[in-house]
Amino acid sequence: MTSAVARTGVGRSPDRLISLLLLPVALIALGPILRLLAEGLGYGEGLTFAHVGEVMGRNSTRIALWHSLVTAGGGTVISVLIGAAFAFVVALTDIRAKAALVFCLMIPMMIPPQITALAWMQMMGPSSVLLKTLGIAPPMGSPQPLRSAGGIALLLGIQHAAIVFLTLRAGLRMIPADLVEAARMSGARGWRVWGRIVLPLSLPSLAAGAAMTFVTALGNFGIPAMLGIPARYSTLPTLIYQRLTGMGPSVLPEVAVLALLIGAVAIAGVLLSRLMLSRRSLGLVGLSGRPLALALGSARIWVEAGLWAFIFLILVLPLLALLATSLVPAYGVPLTFGSATFDAWNEVLLRQPVTRRAYANSLLLAGLASVILMAVALPLAWVMSRRPTIWTRAVDTLVDLPYALPGVVLAIACILAFMRIPFTGITLYGTLWIILIAYLARFLVVMLRPVQAAIGQLDPAMEEAAASAGARLGRRLWRIVLPLAAPSAAAGAILVFLTAVNELTVSALLWSSGTETLGVVIFNLEDSGETVMASALAMSIVVLVIALMGCVQIGAARLPKGVVPWQN
Amino acid sequence: MASIDITGVSKIYPGAAGRSVTGIDLTIADGEFIVLVGPSGCGKSTLLRMVAGLEDITEGEIRIAGRRVNDLEPADRDIAMVFQNYALYPHMTVRENMAYGLKNRKTPRDVIEARVAEAARMLELGPYLDRKPRALSGGQRQRVAMGRAIVRQPAAFLFDEPLSNLDAKLRVSMRGEIRRLQKRLGTTSIYVTHDQLEAMTLADRLVVLNGGRIEQVGTPLDIYHHPASTFVASFIGSPAMNLIDAEVSGNRVVIGDQAITLAAPVQGIGGPAVLGIRAEDLHPAPSGLLFRVDLVEELGAQRLVHGHVSGQGLTLALSPAHPLSETMTIAPAGPALHFFDVGTGRRIGDTAAARTGAGVMA
Numbered sequence A: 001m002t003s004a005v006a007r008t009g010v011g012r013s014p015d016r017l018i019s020l021l022l023l024p025v026a027l028i029a030l031g032p033i034l035r036l037l038a039e040g041l042g043y044g045e046g047l048t049f050a051h052v053g054e055v056m057g058r059n060s061t062r063i064a065l066w067h068s069l070v071t072a073g074g075g076t077v078i079s080v081l082i083g084a085a086f087a088f089v090v091a092l093t094d095i096r097a098k099a100a101l102v103f104c105l106m107i108p109m110m111i112p113p114q115i116t117a118l119a120w121m122q123m124m125g126p127s128s129v130l131l132k133t134l135g136i137a138p139p140m141g142s143p144q145p146l147r148s149a150g151g152i153a154l155l156l157g158i159q160h161a162a163i164v165f166l167t168l169r170a171g172l173r174m175i176p177a178d179l180v181e182a183a184r185m186s187g188a189r190g191w192r193v194w195g196r197i198v199l200p201l202s203l204p205s206l207a208a209g210a211a212m213t214f215v216t217a218l219g220n221f222g223i224p225a226m227l228g229i230p231a232r233y234s235t236l237p238t239l240i241y242q243r244l245t246g247m248g249p250s251v252l253p254e255v256a257v258l259a260l261l262i263g264a265v266a267i268a269g270v271l272l273s274r275l276m277l278s279r280r281s282l283g284l285v286g287l288s289g290r291p292l293a294l295a296l297g298s299a300r301i302w303v304e305a306g307l308w309a310f311i312f313l314i315l316v317l318p319l320l321a322l323l324a325t326s327l328v329p330a331y332g333v334p335l336t337f338g339s340a341t342f343d344a345w346n347e348v349l350l351r352q353p354v355t356r357r358a359y360a361n362s363l364l365l366a367g368l369a370s371v372i373l374m375a376v377a378l379p380l381a382w383v384m385s386r387r388p389t390i391w392t393r394a395v396d397t398l399v400d401l402p403y404a405l406p407g408v409v410l411a412i413a414c415i416l417a418f419m420r421i422p423f424t425g426i427t428l429y430g431t432l433w434i435i436l437i438a439y440l441a442r443f444l445v446v447m448l449r450p451v452q453a454a455i456g457q458l459d460p461a462m463e464e465a466a467a468s469a470g471a472r473l474g475r476r477l478w479r480i481v482l483p484l485a486a487p488s489a490a491a492g493a494i495l496v497f498l499t500a501v502n503e504l505t506v507s508a509l510l511w512s513s514g515t516e517t518l519g520v521v522i523f524n525l526e527d528s529g530e531t532v533m534a535s536a537l538a539m540s541i542v543v544l545v546i547a548l549m550g551c552v553q554i555g556a557a558r559l560p561k562g563v564v565p566w567q568n
Numbered sequence B: 001m002a003s004i005d006i007t008g009v010s011k012i013y014p015g016a017a018g019r020s021v022t023g024i025d026l027t028i029a030d031g032e033f034i035v036l037v038g039p040s041g042c043g044k045s046t047l048l049r050m051v052a053g054l055e056d057i058t059e060g061e062i063r064i065a066g067r068r069v070n071d072l073e074p075a076d077r078d079i080a081m082v083f084q085n086y087a088l089y090p091h092m093t094v095r096e097n098m099a100y101g102l103k104n105r106k107t108p109r110d111v112i113e114a115r116v117a118e119a120a121r122m123l124e125l126g127p128y129l130d131r132k133p134r135a136l137s138g139g140q141r142q143r144v145a146m147g148r149a150i151v152r153q154p155a156a157f158l159f160d161e162p163l164s165n166l167d168a169k170l171r172v173s174m175r176g177e178i179r180r181l182q183k184r185l186g187t188t189s190i191y192v193t194h195d196q197l198e199a200m201t202l203a204d205r206l207v208v209l210n211g212g213r214i215e216q217v218g219t220p221l222d223i224y225h226h227p228a229s230t231f232v233a234s235f236i237g238s239p240a241m242n243l244i245d246a247e248v249s250g251n252r253v254v255i256g257d258q259a260i261t262l263a264a265p266v267q268g269i270g271g272p273a274v275l276g277i278r279a280e281d282l283h284p285a286p287s288g289l290l291f292r293v294d295l296v297e298e299l300g301a302q303r304l305v306h307g308h309v310s311g312q313g314l315t316l317a318l319s320p321a322h323p324l325s326e327t328m329t330i331a332p333a334g335p336a337l338h339f340f341d342v343g344t345g346r347r348i349g350d351t352a353a354a355r356t357g358a359g360v361m362a
Helices: A002-019 A022-040 A050-057 A059-092 A098-110 A113-123 A129-134 A149-173 A177-185 A191-219 A222-228 A236-283 A297-327 A343-351 A353-386 A390-398 A400-404 A407-418 A432-456 A460-468 A473-502 A505-510 A518-527 A531-558 B044-052 B094-104 B109-122 B138-151 B168-185 B196-202 B220-225 B230-235
Strands: B004-011 B021-028 B033-037 B059-064 B079-082 B156-160 B188-193 B205-210 B213-218 B242-249 B252-255 B258-261 B271-277 B282-298 B303-309 B312-318 B327-332 B338-340
Touching: A022 A236, A022 A353, A022 A390, A022 A400, A022 A407, A022 A432, A050 A059, A050 A236, A059 A098, A059 A149, A059 A191, A059 A222, A059 A236, A059 A297, A098 A149, A098 A297, A098 A531, A113 A129, A113 A149, A113 A222, A113 A297, A113 A518, A113 A531, A129 A297, A149 A191, A149 A222, A177 A191, A177 B079, A191 A236, A191 A407, A222 A236, A222 A518, A236 A400, A236 A407, A236 A505, A297 A343, A297 A531, A343 A353, A343 A531, A353 A390, A353 A432, A353 A473, A353 A518, A390 A400, A400 A432, A407 A432, A407 A505, A432 A473, A432 A505, A460 A473, A473 A531, A505 A518, A518 A531, B004 B044, B021 B044, B021 B213, B033 B044, B033 B196, B044 B059, B044 B079, B044 B156, B044 B188, B079 B138, B094 B109, B094 B138, B109 B138, B138 B168, B168 B196, B188 B196, B196 B220, B205 B220, B205 B230, B213 B220, B213 B230, B230 B242, B230 B271, B230 B338, B242 B312, B242 B338, B258 B282, B282 B312
Parallel strands: B033 B188, B033 B205, B079 B156, B156 B188
Antiparallel strands: B004 B021, B004 B059, B205 B213, B242 B252, B242 B271, B252 B258, B271 B338, B282 B303, B282 B327, B303 B312
16 A cells, blocks of 8 residues: 555656746746846835836836837727728638738738838838839938838838737637527628627627737837837837947836836736637637628629738838848949849848848747747646646746737846846846847747647547556657647747747847847848848848748648647 | 428539539428428528528529518518527627517517517516526527527527537427427427437428438328338437338248238239338237347336347337347237338338238248
């Protein structure tokens, strides 16, 4: 009897060892944020709201907050208009080539925001190579229309439309077709069905998507940095950036307050979004039968043409403008067959040490982050799914935080936490490692969710069968769970890689000479007037991003549901 | 109150190779309770949805109360439907759910209130009128769905497998409730189900569908006792009718190396045929077919004895009082033999004449 108990104890101890994984995960994901909170409330000087009061009282803070709310709010409205229109048409009608359409709508979200801004600036304004080549450029000296609150809001809206689209589409797919049929039989016609049935039922999803879009737009740094800084239009993220790069670490207590301010707004948005999503799932009763499907009939071809024309406008045209700029010998020269040259491409990819170093840094960081997170996420997801405790559930909820919080908040938090690692004299500030740690904290959830989806869909009986056949935990994870979760883990790793390569906000605050990332270099090239080189570098990244997305898309059919974020 | 006339109705889905529903002719009298029954994919739901106006009618004509409805919107057909998943509007209370259809028709407020109150009383939903559907149990949701149909006072009710999401016990009680309600209101009803027991207990007349065609129309007992094809014979009734290969010549029916002799020759049949016998029509007899027992299922009130006669599987329903042995002699009783064509499976011969005067011919 005693020996049986002892044996059980031995058999289960590896399980407990895996649970220890929760500790470093929580420490890296949440430690910096707690440190930031402490700083804002007067770390080292006792609890005080003096900092908060002082920083909040400044005009620059209030203006930046107002600008942030205006641009994020305007961007959200635009995202809702675009995302909702696409979601209603894609989810409810019989248009063709839906997968291609959705893929194209996702690209703006996956392209780094500073590249979006760069591309749009190449499409409009007096020095646009594309417009010059076509001979329709506005006269020299006329202002760049995008360098305004409206321009920032427009690009934020386009960048984040996919968030509204994905949330609303998921909600619309949950509305069973027989609800609409029942309404039709009850004498509701045309718009009454929409007004009384479809709209009220999709409203929570729409609100949730809008709230998430607002949070993401609020934290966006690339677009207001490229468009707003030259026009002296600061939002909270760019204000933090300017203070920190201008004054150095001495302003940390001050920017910590700014970071907490933007973090608070963001958390309010995330909570609102979650509340709305929980209302959505409570609302529908019974099994959901066939989803709605409306036949458009002869209008279909026009609807399809409209959607693709829109994709052309927001995706193809700006990228063409970017491509055109990357091919001219000097900025401002019109593009012709004679003048087209790959000099800039050659320069950024092969010659310039800064851009080559940035490529190496970004690829190394993205690669390391993917590999480490894959190794962590697999056992972590397994523990969360198979041995749930209050701790695993807490970590499950909290790992969303570093991703949902704006990048500047996490960056400031990491600087504070790793400037001088507690109990040691080591500093990570100024090294590549601080960026890597920030990436690990930020992208853990990107990796974890697909793996969780895969493991959640695995039948626990398979592992029990292996256990009864004598396989210990390590062997079961290696031979049963890993092979079955591997495709999802691979998709998650590619998503992490993609997001990390695109990353600007965190690295913009954490880089120093020698640890530049791609995002930082594009920003710096454009800032110093090297628009052609910036365009060439940006275009090469776009190609890389679309290729990686294509890899995920090709594998999507074989992956479990919920792994590829833009698939149903 | 209305009759429904279905004439030559077919359905071809765009892009489909053939017809999903083929040449349906059916006349439903005012106040009649018709059950469409068949396995999944037999076209019963499609036919119902064509009556409802939720599917286009490719060929043929449907008339409700004499009025052609082919090109009418569902809302204009004066019918109410109860859906399999209830299709209750989750954002409306029970009261609003029931009133919705009347509001759409601009019914005066006091009329709406009176009708909702009446339906709620009939279905015992009074205490739940201000709840949202999510706060109701499965059976209550089902009753709200019924209430929503009743308040409309339509010409006909359409039921699309309304009980399939309930557990077995609740299904039986709701079945009775639906039947009582329909009798009381006298509203013409079409009810779709794949459950043959539900079909038997509810229907005034059954319509058995298979592969998009009508196999047989008739009262439940008529269909049970005179199935028109091997398909109907094996689909209606539990346990399914025994179907075995036989050879008929005159009044002799040969099964493998055994035979039974009938009192009179089977009219119009000679040569190979499929012989159908209900499990309860086979009894132990002093002389008859030699039956080897494989397996006994005890059901309490009766026992099902599975075995074979000359290598062909056969099931008997016996009273538990009968003693069992490994081999038994059995014989069909009463007008209990059905014959079907080997090729088409259609019923052949006149079974009324097929009275048994069984004897064994080894």
